[in-house]
Amino acid sequence: MSDLKLHPNFINGDDFYERLLTAHEGLTKAQSDALNARLIILLANHIGDMDVLDKAITLAKDRRKT
Amino acid sequence: MNKIFERPLYPYFHHPDQDARTPAHHPVVIVGAGPVGLCAAIDLAQRNIPVVVVDDNDKVSFGSRAICFAKRTLEICDRLGVGDRLIDKGVQWNLGKVFFDERKVYEFNLLAEEGHQRPAFINLQQYYVEVYLFERLKKLQDDGAPVDIRGKTKVVDLDQTGDVATVSLETPEGSYQITANWVIACDGANSPTRQMLGLDFVGRVFEDNFLIADVTMEAEFPTERWFWFDPPFNKGQSALLHKQPDGVWRIDLQLGWDVDKEEEKKPENVIPRLKAMLGEDVEFDLEWVSIYTFQCRRMERFLHNRVIFAGDSAHQVSPFGARGANSGIQDVDNLCWKLAEVIQGHAPESLLESYNSERVFAADENILNSTRSTDFITPKSDVSRLFRDAVLELSEHHAFARPLVNSGRLSLPSSYRPSTYFCADVDGLPDKSRPGAPCPDAQLEDGRFLLQTLSAGFNLVTFNLSADRITLDSDTPLDLIAFETAHDKNQTLHERYLGAQKSAIYLIRPDQYIAARWTEFDAKAIKSAISAALGHTA
Numbered sequence: 162m163s164d165l166k167l168h169p170n171f172i173n174g175d176d177f178y179e180r181l182l183t184a185h186e187g188l189t190k191a192q193s194d195a196l197n198a199r200l201i202i203l204l205a206n207h208i209g210d211m212d213v214l215d216k217a218i219t220l221a222k223d224r225r226k227t
Numbered sequence: 228m229n230k231i232f233e234r235p236l237y238p239y240f241h242h243p244d245q246d247a248r249t250p251a252h253h254p255v256v257i258v259g260a261g262p263v264g265l266c267a268a269i270d271l272a273q274r275n276i277p278v279v280v281v282d283d284n285d286k287v288s289f290g291s292r293a294i295c296f297a298k299r300t301l302e303i304c305d306r307l308g309v310g311d312r313l314i315d316k317g318v319q320w321n322l323g324k325v326f327f328d329e330r331k332v333y334e335f336n337l338l339a340e341e342g343h344q345r346p347a348f349i350n351l352q353q354y355y356v357e358v359y360l361f362e363r364l365k366k367l368q369d370d371g372a373p374v375d376i377r378g379k380t381k382v383v384d385l386d387q388t389g390d391v392a393t394v395s396l397e398t399p400e401g402s403y404q405i406t407a408n409w410v411i412a413c414d415g416a417n418s419p420t421r422q423m424l425g426l427d428f429v430g431r432v433f434e435d436n437f438l439i440a441d442v443t444m445e446a447e448f449p450t451e452r453w454f455w456f457d458p459p460f461n462k463g464q465s466a467l468l469h470k471q472p473d474g475v476w477r478i479d480l481q482l483g484w485d486v487d488k489e490e491e492k493k494p495e496n497v498i499p500r501l502k503a504m505l506g507e508d509v510e511f512d513l514e515w516v517s518i519y520t521f522q523c524r525r526m527e528r529f530l531h532n533r534v535i536f537a538g539d540s541a542h543q544v545s546p547f548g549a550r551g552a553n554s555g556i557q558d559v560d561n562l563c564w565k566l567a568e569v570i571q572g573h574a575p576e577s578l579l580e581s582y583n584s585e586r587v588f589a590a591d592e593n594i595l596n597s598t599r600s601t602d603f604i605t606p607k608s609d610v611s612r613l614f615r616d617a618v619l620e621l622s623e624h625h626a627f628a629r630p631l632v633n634s635g636r637l638s639l640p641s642s643y644r645p646s647t648y649f650c651a652d653v654d655g656l657p658d659k660s661r662p663g664a665p666c667p668d669a670q671l672e673d674g675r676f677l678l679q680t681l682s683a684g685f686n687l688v689t690f691n692l693s694a695d696r697i698t699l700d701s702d703t704p705l706d707l708i709a710f711e712t713a714h715d716k717n718q719t720l721h722e723r724y725l726g727a728q729k730s731a732i733y734l735i736r737p738d739q740y741i742a743a744r745w746t747e748f749d750a751k752a753i754k755s756a757i758s759a760a761l762g763h764t765a
Contacts, residue, residue: 198617206627 165216231354235285236361239379239399250404253279253375254570256394257411258382258420261288262353263538263555264413265360268374269307269367270563273683276570277373279405280364281396285378287361290515291441292353294469294477295549299640299665301345302678302739303560308366310345312359317349318470322451325622325632329459332623337637342719343668344676347637350471353552385410385423385534392533409566410534413555418540424531430524431598433545435605436482437519440497443474444511454634456604456619460503465604467634468504475514478504479546481605488518521545523598525590529558530583537562542590547600547635550593557640558586564683564737568761573703578762581648589641596636603633640665643740647764650734650743650756657726666739669719671710677720682706684737685757690720691730692748699750703757736760 171177185193205214237260244251255271257264260282268278296304296313304310324334339347361376368374383402384395392410396403412420421428448468455466464481471477480500482491490496497516505511525542529535538555562582568574606612621628642664643649649662659667669677681688689697689709697707712721725731734743734756743756 194613195617195620198613199621202614202617202621202628202631 163210163213165213165220231287231358232289233286235378236287236358237282237376237378238285239377241400242375242377244405245398245400245403247403250393250406252391252406253277254407255279255409255411255566256281256392256405256407257413258282259413259415259538259540260284260357260361260376260378261413261415261538262293262356262360262552263559264411265357265364266303266307266556267411267413267537267559267563268376269309269360269364270559271567272364272367272372272374273307274563274567275372276567277375279375279377279407281377281380281382281394283379283381287354287357290354290439290517291471291475291477293356293549293552294350294352294471295553295638296349296351296356297549297553297638298339298343298345298347299638300553300556301349302668303556305345305678306560306683306739307360307363309359309363313349313351313356314345316355316359316472317351318450318472319346319349320450320452320470321347322449323634324451324453325619325634326453326455326458327616327619327623328457330623332619333629333632335629342670342676342723344670344678345668348549350469350477352471352475355472356552382414382420382423385420387532387534390533408533408570411559411562411566412534412536412540413538413559414540416539416543418536420534421526421536421540424534426526426531428524428526428543430522430543430594432522433520433601433605434484434607435520436484436486436488436491437521437546438478438480438482438491438497438500439515439517439519440478440480440501440513441471441475441515442478442501442505442511443514444476444505444509445474446476446505446509446511448476456615456634458504461500465634466504476511480504482518486518492516492518519546521601523594523601525587525594528583529586530579535562535566535579535582537586541586542594544593544597545601546597547604548593548597549635549638550597553638554589554593557589558582560738561586561589561740565762574761575763581646581762584646585641585643585648588643592641593638600633600635604635648742648760648762650752650759653744653746655727655746656731656744657723660724660733660741660744662741662743664741666733666735666741667723669723671720672714677710678739680708681735681739685742685760686733686735687753688724688733688735689730689748690724690732692732697748699753701754701757703761705757734760 255278257267257280260280268280271278321337325332337347381397383397386393392407394405414420450470453468458466461480467479469477522543529541537558544550565578606615618628618631622632652661684704686706728746732745736742742760
């Protein structure tokens with residue numbers, strides 16, 4: 162069983178956040194949604210581990226815990 | 228119009244049972260002469276069980292209908308004596324192409340692993356399959372097998388009392404009754420038998436319509452399966468092009484939910500759609516047009532006292548992945564040897580409970596797979612379309628995303644869960660050939676294939692164990708086959724049946740499923756495994 166990392170795991174989180182916003186700059190809502198979807202599929206494949214993915218989905222769904 | 232649809236295959240005739248003072252009795256009545264009912268009849272007839280097949284029609288079913296027959300089905304048909312005919316007539320294909328919008332995003336090769344006699348799939352119109360199965364059954368009948376096929380004979384009532392079912396039949400010459408110990412209902416998704424028994428058939432309805440068109444054309448399309456997501460000629464929907472024998476092409480076009488079915492079926496509406504797809508200049512003739520909707524559902528149980536449901540009458544799936552006719556034929560493959568053992572008094576009636584549990588499990592697997600394909604092909608929400616399109620976009624350049632593209636998953640036989648009918652497994656042998664799995668085929672040194680060597684009954688197959696060490700005093704007839712893998716050039720036998728072990732011995736059921744296996748000979752264990760497979764409680 163692998164665990165979903167919930168401690169800060171970025172070396173520089175601000176950098177990541179900025180990149181994410183920059184990627185969406187100038188996009189329509191539909192284009193942004195499509196980019197997010199591709200990003201999720203890419204990252205999910207990188208993780209690969211179903212346990213980790215399951216936990217992330219559960220956490221993301223339960224807004225009281227996010 | 229193709230003549231095959233007009234010619235009565237099993238015309239009505241006046242049967243002596245119609246004049247009997249008390250209803251004539253038969254061990255087995257099969258309702259429905261479609262692919263599933265005919266396979267059941269052949270299988271039972273080959274096991275010397277008398278069968279009466281009744282069908283309210285007297286011809287093959289209209290239109291091409293089921294067109295993909297999977298490897299396991301072909302292997303079963305080999306056992307039933309029609310495999311070669313299906314292969315000779317069928318179209319074999321390996322290459323699938325997936326298109327998204329205006330471009331091809333990727334192609335896949337279906338080429339299955341080496342060392343199997345039969346291909347992963349053939350395409351063949353259902354009516355040919357029905358004709359070949361019928362002719363095989365007729366041949367058995369001509370050779371003296373107790374087979375009786377009654378056309379234009381409709382089941383109108385069914386009553387079960389004790390261990391006898393009374394079946395009321397309606398014919399062009401009036402009604403009569405027969406009785407049977409067992410009734411196998413292979414009468415399709417709208418099964419009148421199921422309705423007569425008042426049994427539920429619940430599941431999920433998909434709000435979508437598909438236009439199916441068979442066209443004949445002299446076109447340059449290769450023998451491949453082409454699948455389009457959101458193509459320019461059918462915006463927002465899907466499309467499929469597939470080749471059948473005789474220059475017939477199957478075209479499936481998703482239409483959506485709010486359509487006027489009768490309008491859409493009219494040639495003046497169908498032809499422009501097809502021209503948009505095939506090109507304005509392509510000459511074609513429309514052979515068959517139909518519109519279908521589908522559901523994924525199954526009966527809670529397939530066994531109801533003396534009535535056994537098989538095929539679409541018991542479970543229904545979406546057409547994606549070709550799991551309808553294929554799973555129905557696998558149902559009766561599972562059922563018939565058991566029913567024969569019960570009728571011949573070699574197994575308790577409770578053995579049929581394993582038909583229920585194993586085929587319910589398989590139906591759930593098929594429903595799961597075909598539902599997933601349907602959800603991918605026809606996204607039902609904005610977000611599901613978003614992810615679907617993201618996968619398709621990524622699949623063009625990234626191999627990792629291609630396994631997520633789901634335009635129908637290859638129909639594979641189920642491996643059943645561990646149960647009292649299978650023995651506990653031993654370590655070190657390959658998972659693929661564990662108890663509960665269908666025997667993987669393998670090519671032998673002499674060029675033959677493993678499945679060809681199996682007899683119709685129980686088989687005991689040894690690998691690297693000299694046969695003279697096998698002494699077994701079994702009540703059940705057992706055919707012994709011995710293989711040595713030392714000189715096995717392609718090593719597929721070793722890889723599929725030995726894995727990390729040096730020797731093995733497999734007990735194989737009459738439906739070519741593995742019942743038990745060991746690494747050494749143990750007469751007592753073998754006897755108890757046969758007994759367990761036959762449903763005798765220890």
